[in-house]
Amino acid sequence: MPGTRHVLGPAEGRTGMTARVGQTEMTRKRTKLIHEGKYAAEVVVDLHYSDDSWSPTMTAADALKLETVTLALRRGDVKAAAEHGRVLELLPVSA
DSSP: OTTEEEEEOOOSTTTOOOEEEEEEOEEEEEEEEEEETTEEEEEEEEEEEOSSTTOSBOOHHHHHHHHHHHHHHHTTOHHHHHTTSEEEEOOOOOO
16 A cells, blocks of 8 residues: 555564554645745745654755755845745835
8 A cells, every 4th residue: 555654663572573554654745935035935845744753854855945945045046046936025014
């Protein structure tokens, strides 16, 4: 069955290892908002959910994409940031 993993549970002595069946992994697309200076970018990444304690996680490629956009916005390179997501210019609103 796709998405099903077999994980060994805690040991009971040396011989009593148990297997838990049915743990699933799920991936969902999420939009991350990055704000740097007068710009913001909406970047879509895949978050991987599982029964692990470090869930959710993302791939190294998605983390690098977020860092690339952050650095591009920081130096004002809107064109480079726009290659990975939607870039917005923030304008102050007078009260």
